[in-house]
Amino acid sequence: MDQPTTILSHMELIGQDKAKSLVERTMRSGRMPHAYVFKGPDGVGKKLFARGLAATLNCRGETPGSACGVCSSCKKFLSDNHPDYMVIRPEKGTIKIDQIREMCRTLGYAPYESDLRVVLLEDVHTMRQEAANSLLKTLEEPPAGNLLILTAEASQEVLTTISSRCQVIPFFGLPAEQCAELLRQLVPVMDKEQAMLLARLAEGSPGKALLLHETELLSIAGKIIATVSDAGVDSNRDVGVLLKVAQELSELKEHIPPLLGLLRLWLRDLLLIPEGGGDAYNNWQKPLVAVNPDTAHQLKSWSSEDLFAKLQAVDTAEKQLKRNCNRTLVCEVLIFHLHGGTS
Structure with a gap:
């Protein structure tokens, strides 16, 4: 876009x-x-x-x-x-x-x-x-x-x-401040804080930032993050919860790639926190969704190997979707992989 x-x-x-x-x-x-x-x-x-x-x-x-x-x-x-x-x-x-x-x-x-x-x-x-x-x-x-x-x-x-x-x-992504300024020119009702948030999540891409603004991608990304990182969700007992989130992801159709980009950015942020994911969790909690505070402690227990495996799962899902694999199945497998290790 x-x-x-x-x-x-x-x-x-x-x-x-x-x-x-x-x-x-x-x-x-x-x-x-x-x-x-x-x-x-x-x-x-x-x-x-x-x-x-x-x-x-x-x-x-x-x-x-x-x-x-x-x-x-x-x-x-x-x-x-x-x-x-x-x-x-x-x-x-x-x-x-x-x-x-x-x-x-x-x-x-x-x-x-x-x-x-x-x-x-x-x-x-x-x-x-x-x-x-x-x-x-x-x-x-x-x-x-x-x-x-x-x-x-x-x-x-x-x-x-x-x-x-x-x-x-x-061509390159714009600096966050420049991208945010452009967003506010295009959407005058947008406040500075929201524009900076969208610019960061879109990695300096005004087109992606506008897409995030005009769709429910942030809300759905927040729901996915809340679910897969919730220590209270058991992959055996709460299969229906995970499948429901996977279904919401699948229904995005052509908007799945930018949402996968958000998940990749979230996981990368967790990797960049040397002593666990607490700070990164707090950074994402405000713009996306408020979830059980105990989840922050759960994120800290994810090792770098766990996070790299989850990043690999996102990359694999993206490649499978490009090969026209079954979209629903790809999304279900991804959500279960992202949740892995939280129960």
């Missing part, structure tokens, strides 16, 4: 100074690459930056390196109706070969009204092998008058054969 598309020029994006510097350098040199890979965490503005760069490159104003906002091209970008800006998104979780073939056919024609057509391929790490092979041919012999911008999540692998034919531009 990226920030709302209220900006026009790529230079208006908050943060990402390194990305701006690298792109500006190529623009000033007059030797634009035929393809970029924007790689970084989800929700930090990669897609918004791509749209702003496309608007800047096609602007008919008199100031180079910026989008004027008033010419006919800029107005079309502002209305998301520019004929020479194409966006290709994953369908049902993956970019398919038919999408790439259609794109390649389009690239064979001259841009409709601009000197340069910009094509944004979102989340190319989801691309299947046959689609990647088809794209590779275009990257090797790119038609003139086209710029391809590929985005990828930082933790996901992009085929070397593709990334080696593009200029890779790194």
Whole structure:
């Protein structure tokens, strides 16, 4: 989830100074690459930056390196109706070969009204092998008058054969204060404390922070944490309690990955407390949910081996979901693994 598309020029994006510097350098040199890979965490503005760069490159104003906002091209970008800006998104979780073939056919024609057509391929790490092979041919012999911008999540692998034919531009999470400031601009009713909390939990990703704000993910994460860390819950006697929480997790569907990210952050916080999890427990109790205070003592009994095993369980669940394993079963197994050792 990226920030709302209220900006026009790529230079208006908050943060990402390194990305701006690298792109500006190529623009000033007059030797634009035929393809970029924007790689970084989800929700930090990669897609918004791509749209702003496309608007800047096609602007008919008199100031180079910026989008004027008033010419006919800029107005079309502002209305998301520019004929020479194409966006290709994953369908049902993956970019398919038919999408790439259609794109390649389009690239064979001259841009409709601009000197340069910009094509944004979102989340190319989801691309299947046959689609990647088809794209590779275009990257090797790119038609003139086209710029391809590929985005990828930082933790996901992009085929070397593709990334080696593009200029890779790194994106990063924003500092918490900067992310919180942006959140308060986007959601004026949000107070400073809540904005800082969301910025931290989203690890500097404004898009993720907005998702946490707009959904019940924090509440559900709190319920999961409360249940799996409660020494009073017995995995044999209270199977129904654990299954109920697993069902709530399963029903999140496409929002499961960001919630798993919250659980990973919670476990990492516990690992960073040298003498147990009491302080980390208190940090998470206030924003998420108030539970039995005795649970703090239970968390202190979890060894680093316990915590690493639970982190591994989160990673395994994430991989299984990407392979389209049974979502309900994956969530049930995860909850029982997270609870393991608390009874």
